[in-house]
Amino acid sequence: xxxxxxxxxxxxxxxxxxxxxxxxxxxxxxxxxxxxxxxxxxxxxxxxxxxxxxxxxxxxxxxxxxxxxxxxxxxxxxxxxxxxxxxxxxxxxxxxxxxxxxxxxxxxxxxxxxxxxxxxxxxxxxxxxxxxxxxxxxxxxxxxxxxxxxxxxxxxxxxxxxxxxxxxxxxxxxxxxxxxxxxxxxxxxxxxxxxxxxxxxxxxxxxxxxxxxxxxxxxxxxxxxxxxxxxxxxxxxxxxxxxxxxxxxxxxxxxxxxxxxxxxxxxxxxxxxxxxxxxxxxxxxxxxxxxxxxxxxxxxxxxxxxxxxxxxxxxxxxxxxxxxxxxxxxxxxxxx
Numbered sequence: 001x002x003x004x005x006x007x008x009x010x011x012x013x014x015x016x017x018x019x020x021x022x023x024x025x026x027x028x029x030x031x032x033x034x035x036x037x038x039x040x041x042x043x044x045x046x047x048x049x050x051x052x053x054x055x056x057x058x059x060x061x062x063x064x065x066x067x068x069x070x071x072x073x074x075x076x077x078x079x080x081x082x083x084x085x086x087x088x089x090x091x092x093x094x095x096x097x098x099x100x101x102x103x104x105x106x107x108x109x110x111x112x113x114x115x116x117x118x119x120x121x122x123x124x125x126x127x128x129x130x131x132x133x134x135x136x137x138x139x140x141x142x143x144x145x146x147x148x149x150x151x152x153x154x155x156x157x158x159x160x161x162x163x164x165x166x167x168x169x170x171x172x173x174x175x176x177x178x179x180x181x182x183x184x185x186x187x188x189x190x191x192x193x194x195x196x197x198x199x200x201x202x203x204x205x206x207x208x209x210x211x212x213x214x215x216x217x218x219x220x221x222x223x224x225x226x227x228x229x230x231x232x233x234x235x236x237x238x239x240x241x242x243x244x245x246x247x248x249x250x251x252x253x254x255x256x257x258x259x260x261x262x263x264x265x266x267x268x269x270x271x272x273x274x275x276x277x278x279x280x281x282x283x284x285x286x287x288x289x290x291x292x293x294x295x296x297x298x299x300x301x302x303x304x305x306x307x308x309x310x311x312x313x314x315x316x317x318x319x320x321x322x323x324x325x326x327x328x329x330x331x332x333x334x335x336x
Contacts, residue, residue: 025260025272025285026336027305033069033331035062038324041308043083043125043251044331046297050108053297053331054084054093055308061095063111064331066299066306073111078104085128085135087150094150096123096137103137103146105153115153119146127168129176132191136176138165145178147194157194161187167211167251171218171234179208179222186211186220186232200237205230210252210263217278223249223263229273231281241281245271253298253305260284264307266294270334289332305334 039058046053046066053064054075061075061084080099086108087093095104101121105114121141128135128150135148136159145159163180165187170176175188175197184206188197202208202222210223213234220232228242229252246265253262259275268291274284293307311328315321 025274025287027270027272027285027287027334028336029287029289029332030304030335031069031333033064033333035064035071035329035331037062038310038326038329040324041310041329042081042295044295044297044306044308045084045086046299046306047086047088047108048299048301049088052108053306054086055331056081056084056095057329059099066304067302069331069333075104075106075111075113077113082124083126083137085126087128087130087133087135089130089133090150092150092153094126094128094135094137094148096126098122098124098140101141103135103148117148117153117155119148119155120144120158125165125167127176129170129191131170131174134191136168136178136191138168138178140164145189147191159189159194159196161196163187166209169211169213169220171213172215175234177211177213177220177234179211181207181209184208184224186222186237188234198237200232202230202232203239204228204242205239209250212252212254212261214254214256214275214278216256219278221252221254221261221273223252229261229263229271229281231279240279243273243281243283245273245283246286248294250294251296253296255298255300255303257300258303262296262298262305264289264294264296264305266292268293270296270305270307287334289334293332303336307332307334 042056055062063072103117120139123137126137163183166179205224207225218234222230231241248266249263261273270287272285293309297306311325312322
């Protein structure tokens with residue numbers, strides 16, 4: 001693939017690639033799993049060993065078999081559910097409930113509620129750091145991160161991020177990284193001491209949302225609102241490349257075996273970026289999905305992508321949100 005031009009951003013020359021020079025990957029929209037329910041969705045989480053998909057859905061979580069699409073049950077009473085994290089070692093799951101400013105703890109075998117934990121206002125993304133066995137939830141109202149001991153199911157502290165945190169990952173050195181959307185930076189912190197280690201500006205990227213990591217090479221992959229994937233050295237904060245992607249990209253997934261990076265774009269497609277080396281990247285494919293398919297879960301076993309989606313009805317008046325078209329909720333399966 002040839003480089004189309006060099007973009008000067010913050011005194012650095014960053015490569016930008018031509019979309020029409022892409023090499024196809026074989027991925028395509030393979031099937032869809034219908035879910036017999038309505039209501040708005042948010043994040044989707046996969047538990048690969050259990051072959052379960054957890055899908056946030058208004059006031060509950062739908063649980064689905066990842067291989068067949070068969071509904072397996074529901075986790076009830078999660079008002080304003082945003083995101084789900086699974087602690088397999090403890091046989092527990094955690095949900096961020098923005099409608100009540102709480103985190104639900106549930107049994108992954110029975111799906112029964114164990115406990116609810118009070119957190120700061122408007123919890124959003126929830127993430128398990130498996131090494132420390134701590135759960136972290138970003139809270140948009142207070143612009144910090146609440147830390148929870150997953151085994152005791154108790155709040156143990158706060159990370160003072162100072163912005164609207166989005167997705168989180170952990171690197172090989174044990175630091176947790178979080179995108180901060182309203183400040184366009186990546187913040188790293190120690191999951192045990194809760195001390196902030198670094199604040200890295202995302203040069204060339206604005207309003208970051210999705211985040212994935214290549215732990216071997218210590219590279220962060222950050223989807224941004226200005227339609228780029230920024231590749232950052234997690235040790236220095238240097239942005240090594242920006243690659244064009246689709247709009248409204250909320251999640252990123254990375255597969256180390258193939259070096260492919262996936263962004264789920266709400267405009268109606270998935271961008272697939274190829275990692276040529278630790279510092280070189282190219283847009284390899286754009287796969288059509290459906291408008292609103294902006295969340296993604298990647299299955300490392302089958303290499304399938306799962307994206308929740310529904311159709312909408314245009315708003316009746318200016319300033320109102322579009323309504324959901326009944327009977328259109330589904331999980332799209334993108335595969336090769």
